[in-house]
Amino acid sequence: QSVLTQPPSVSAAPGQKVTISCSGSSSNIGNNYVSWYQQLPGTAPKLLIYENNKRPSGIPDRFSGSKSGTSATLGITGLQTGDEADYYCGTWDSSLSAEWVFGGGTKLTVL
């Protein structure tokens, strides 16, 4: 059971838009920055979004992030078949057991 809650899967057609939600609590998302990671099949995770809505150099603006209260959302527009991957949200949890926490991951299928 992951600390952050994500839908197991989402799907959409090429060219369409999809959103992936990430729900947490006041000890994690509510008081810390959220980041998002893309893991293409057979590869290591890659940072996609940091500090809720910022994109590292090289990440296209088709990818966006937002946060409200104890939830965060990853948006992907203009879907491409190459976007098929697992997506994870992550943040620091500042409860007694200080730790990084992740969502369970969301499998994106581009139909």
Place this chain on the structure above:
Amino acid sequence: EVQLVESGGGLVKPGGSLRLSCAASGFTFSSYSMNWVRQAPGKGLEWVSSISSSSSYIYYADSVKGRFTISRDNAKNSLYLQMNSLRAEDTAVYYCARVGPALGPWGQGTLVTVSS
């Protein structure tokens, strides 16, 4: 180019030990906190441990506390994970990742298999 390369994985029997290494290049290693994150076969990401830039702050997941030890050698641009009393549930790909401001970049990972 920023690069992280893990090594040291392999097959080990339950109760055994293994030491993972992560060689960093392309950035000022001593300025960054570092993490170990693992991924069991077919499962999601699980944070394992964090160490601050000067080793002053160290954190562990409850699942590995007392069995794993994170360390670093800034002179050698290297991060380590000493894993003792290994269990079957420790079987995973272990990634090192730079912290700042989120986790990235990540290494390619090294597979640890705990089996008799």
